[in-house]
Amino acid sequence: MLSQSISTSAPGGRKVAPAPAATTDHFDVLTGHAGLVASEFIYRKDEEIYGEDETAEYVYQVVRGAVRTYKLLSDGRRQIGAFHLAGDVFGLETGMKHRLAAEAILDTTVRLVNRRSLEQAAHSDVRVARDLWSITSGELRHAENHMLLLGRxxxxxxxxxxxxxxxxxxxxxxxxxxxxxxxxxxxxxxxxxxxxxxxxxxxxxxxxxxxxxxxxxxxxxxxxxxxxxx
Amino acid sequence: MLSQSISTSAPGGRKVAPAPAATTDHFDVLTGHAGLVASEFIYRKDEEIYGEDETAEYVYQVVRGAVRTYKLLSDGRRQIGAFHLAGDVFGLETGMKHRLAAEAILDTTVRLVNRRSLEQAAHSDVRVARDLWSITSGELRHAENHMLLLGRxxxxxxxxxxxxxxxxxxxxxxxxxxxxxxxxxxxxxxxxxxxxxxxxxxxxxxxxxxxxxxxxxxxxxxxxxxxxxx
DNA sequence: CGTCGCTTTGATCTAAATCAAGTTGAGTGG
DNA sequence: CCACTCAACTTGATTTAGATCAAAGCGACG
Structure with missing residues (x-):
């Protein structure tokens, strides 16, 4: 299983040394990549992180806490697509907009990276590009398993x-x-x-x-x- | 909407000129990419193209016909994840194995590209890498909409x-x-x-x-x- | 220690599944 | 060309898993 982690550079570009990873984390290649600036943000319980169809400006990683991503029907019926826990990346898109909304389940710290910088890093480093693809692919695998659950x-x-x-x-x-x-x-x-x-x-x-x-x-x-x- | 197309190079490496695309097809960059060799294959109605958990050696594109990809529970309950129609790419994975099985719904012609060659093309051309990510991302979008349908x-x-x-x-x-x-x-x-x-x-x-x-x-x-x- | 949100449990209802015939129509062979 | 066959489809009767409606517990927090 992928343990999804992204850059731990501090705001302003000064690097903060991350705790050394014991495992061969698939997403370590993103850590400290030149030009990537990550900042942290705290969301309160039930606070919206982004809305459905909102422009996707950032990619997020849960530091502490938990996040739900979901879609709504017009009458309020809700389908939660995934729960994102410590270490998980969410909000990564190839298109312009977020396709699900995201909310903090409890007080939650997230790290966020500008989406444009990440795309630029992917453009200059094929390993970053591969890692972004792998994150999306992991989300697809989860969704495929979940369709079987929901349908049958x-x-x-x-x-x-x-x-x-x-x-x-x-x-x-x-x-x-x-x-x-x-x-x-x-x-x-x-x-x-x-x-x-x-x-x-x-x-x-x-x-x-x-x-x-x-x-x-x-x-x-x-x-x-x-x-x-x- | 993405109209997913991959290389139209003939077996043996000789290029076959594709019909000029009128639209700005997002996946045109893959067409005729150096080193990619595509071959065509016909599957009969209800014939298996690949099984669940089978090693993913090829990436496929429907030329004519239709394909269903699905998962089974041990007692035979089946969830079809998607129908793939003319032009659609299927069977693209970042991991070693196919996560759903694929069968022809009726007599179906598919174009197939060796997965290793595609990965190499992605390694040397960031546009190819981006296109593979976009295909997976499009499948994820479909799956997210389908989870809402199945759940609610x-x-x-x-x-x-x-x-x-x-x-x-x-x-x-x-x-x-x-x-x-x-x-x-x-x-x-x-x-x-x-x-x-x-x-x-x-x-x-x-x-x-x-x-x-x-x-x-x-x-x-x-x-x-x-x-x-x- | 009272309140309020979350959870459990019970009673009843209902949308969709299951069980069961028929009907249709495409393909096959006489 | 027509009758036969068989799978796909439709329709009806009945059942049921899970939803809905309702009322207590409980537990954390002010």
Whole structure:
């Protein structure tokens, strides 16, 4: 899995030494690339980062916190396309506009890079170009898996898939600390918040998971979840 | 909208002059690029072009016919991610493997380019790299719209969206000649074939469309469909 | 310690799935 | 040229998974 990171140059162009990465991070080539200037910004819980169809001026990376990107229908029905967690890049476009809106799920620090500078870096360095393509390709892979979930999986299968995804992406010491509410999960999985809640309760009753609080989940039987996941 | 075209060099490297494009086709830069060799191949109706998780050796472009790309669950439930029509590129990956399987919907001619050569072209020509990224980005845009459809739209809204998409992509002389069966449409829209059939019958009864045969559709009221589309 | 947003749980409803016949029409062979 | 076949499609009857409507819990925060 790609661990998406972009330049850590400070505003003004002075470099800030990033913590040395132990892994062969695919996106390290972007780090400290000449001419790239990144700044940090904090968004409050539920604050909009950009709107649907807004001009795409920046590319973002989550430093701390969590972000949801989503589309709305005219009557308010919402589909969340992805959750972006620490390290994830979002808001990267090839066209002029953002195709989904982005909001902070909780108080969130993001790093942002001017999109034009990134394009220029890609123009002079084929590795940067390749990395941008890889980020988009990774988002496409996620979307393809999610279409299968939304089109063909049962409610219980969707929740199982969600739990395994969150376990992979944000488990610390075996626990999942969910940043998002039941409504967000429902809008991500194409379900209502009540159905999400009932599915989680049923999995708890079966001993597949433990809920120390509504958003603190302990997976007790990943094998059972993997079976539901197909 | 991107009209995705790739090299038209003949096997053996001799160039075949392509018909001059009247439009500023975004993917013309790939046409005749040095070192790219494309060959053509014909697949019969329902023939597999590549399987899910198969190593991605080629990138494909539909010349004539139509292709479905899909994912399966272990019990046979299928989600079609996209239909690829004349001119469309498919099978482009940044990773080692195809993430969806591809099958010809009817007898179909495809042009194929070795994936390694394309990557080398992208390495030496930043415009090629940019075009590959744009193709992937276009697929992501489609997938994002389709997630909204699969997660949040009603059956009638899904069918309306499908009809407008097909009208845009393959209408000739005001008529849509569908290459795919009702089951394919259902597996694309996350519905059963019966629900697709009932929705089409209802739209015909309301005078929104005319069915001269099951696969020959005339849209009589695009405005009404656009309203359903939200 | 009261309030308010989030979550759970229960009762009922409904859109779409499933099950089940028929109908149509394109292709095949007599 | 017509009858037969078979897959694709339509339509009807019934079921059901998940939505909707409703009412308590609960827990964090002022």
């Amino acid at each position: 999986k049962t409610a219980m299968e969707r929740v199982a898939t969600f739990l395994l995804e969150m376990d992979r992406r944000l488990a610390r010491a075996g626990m999942i600390a969910l940043p998002m509410c039941r409504r967000d999960i429902g809008d991500y999985l194409g379900l209502t918040l009540e159905t999400v809640s009932r599915s989680l309760s049923e999995l708890q009753a079966k001993g597949v998971l433990g809920l120390s609080s509504a958003r603190q989940i302990l997976l007790r039987d990943r094998h059972q979840l993997a079976v539901l996941n197909c | 739209k009603t059956a009638m809204e899904r069918v309306a969206t499908f009809l407008l998409e097909m009208d845009r992509r393959l209408a000739r002389a005001g008529m849509i000649a569908l290459p795919m069966c009702r089951r394919d449409i259902g597996d694309y829209l996350g519905l059963t074939l019966e629900t697709v059939s009932r929705s089409l019958s209802e739209l015909q009864a309301k005078g929104v469309l005319g069915l001269s045969s099951a696969r020959q559709i005339l849209l009589r009221d695009r405005h009404q469909l656009a309203v359903l589309n939200c």
